[in-house]
Amino acid sequence: MSILETKNLFFTYPDGDSRKVILNEVNVSFEKGKFYTILGESGSGKTTFLSLISALDKPEKGDILYNGESIKKIGYEKFRRNHIGIVFQSYNLIPYMNGVENVMVAMSITENEMTKDIKRQALTILESVGIDGSKATRRINRLSGGEQQRVAIARAISTNVDVIIADEPTGNLDGKTSDTIIELFKELAHERNKCVIMVTHAQKVADQSDIILKLNTDTQNFEVINNEVV
Numbered sequence: 670m671s672i673l674e675t676k677n678l679f680f681t682y683p684d685g686d687s688r689k690v691i692l693n694e695v696n697v698s699f700e701k702g703k704f705y706t707i708l709g710e711s712g713s714g715k716t717t718f719l720s721l722i723s724a725l726d727k728p729e730k731g732d733i734l735y736n737g738e739s740i741k742k743i744g745y746e747k748f749r750r751n752h753i754g755i756v757f758q759s760y761n762l763i764p765y766m767n768g769v770e771n772v773m774v775a776m777s778i779t780e781n782e783m784t785k786d787i788k789r790q791a792l793t794i795l796e797s798v799g800i801d802g803s804k805a806t807r808r809i810n811r812l813s814g815g816e817q818q819r820v821a822i823a824r825a826i827s828t829n830v831d832v833i834i835a836d837e838p839t840g841n842l843d844g845k846t847s848d849t850i851i852e853l854f855k856e857l858a859h860e861r862n863k864c865v866i867m868v869t870h871a872q873k874v875a876d877q878s879d880i881i882l883k884l885n886t887d888t889q890n891f892e893v894i895n896n897e898v899v
């Protein structure tokens with residue numbers, strides 16, 4: 670069963686006197702344990718789509734279902750707080766705090782059940798994404814870009830969510846660092862049973878995912894390419 674699903678998702682932006690259709694009756698579904706990438710030319714609507722499935726924007730028509738239930742019914746804020754983790758291109762961490770503190774902020778906001786000792790748990794999660802104790806307690810602005818993105822990923826998974834949504838998370842990183850982050854996303858999907866949905870510009874990155882969703886500007890809809898070996 671799908672964890673996240675869109676039903677006739679429709680969205681436009683004002684464009685002069687008329688409106689520009691970005692998503693035209695989009696029906697796609699996402700499962701746990703799979704790594705999805707979203708491709709499409711600049712301006713096709715990739716970020717718009719992510720902001721809708723992250724409940725940062727509201728659909729004009731149609732719906733988004735989490736575990737079969739409308740996120741409108743769940744409540745957009747509650748859905749964001751408890752069911753998804755978001756990773757941004759520019760990390761969006763709190764710069765004057767260290768890694769552990771950044772992760773602990775997310776853990777203290779969620780209503781999902783957390784262990785009593787969230788500091789120890791934050792350290793464990795950071796360690797699992799390659800941030801050891803000495804880096805975890807260092808101020809964010811003293812970490813490299815790749816390390817900051819690892820902290821952002823730790824924060825996204827720290828609240829025990831099933832769905833990780835990322836908008837060009839490797840856009841600011843060099844090729845080698847980017848590869849290690851992609852490996853981490855694959856591991857989250859395949860070893861930790863998360864549903865990972867990531868926007869990328871790079872076909873070579875998309876080729877490493879299980880399923881590619883290609884946003885077509887002519888149809889304002891996705892072409893779905895399954896890369897899974899069956």
Ligand SMILES: Nc1ncnc2c1ncn2[C@@H]1O[C@H](COP(=O)(O)OP(=O)(O)OP(=O)(O)O)[C@@H](O)[C@H]1O
Nearest residue numbers: 682683684691709710711712713714715716717718
């Ligand atoms: N608030 C807005 N008002 C009007 N038009 C907007 C608004 N936000 C985005 N758009 C337009 O909607 C289209 C889709 O934007 P979006 O940011 O989703 O594209 P994208 O695929 O993420 O592009 P990129 O690869 O450059 O990040 C673009 O033409 C953009 O100019």
Ligand SMILES: [Mg+2]
Nearest residue numbers: 715716717836
């Ligand atoms: Mg974008």
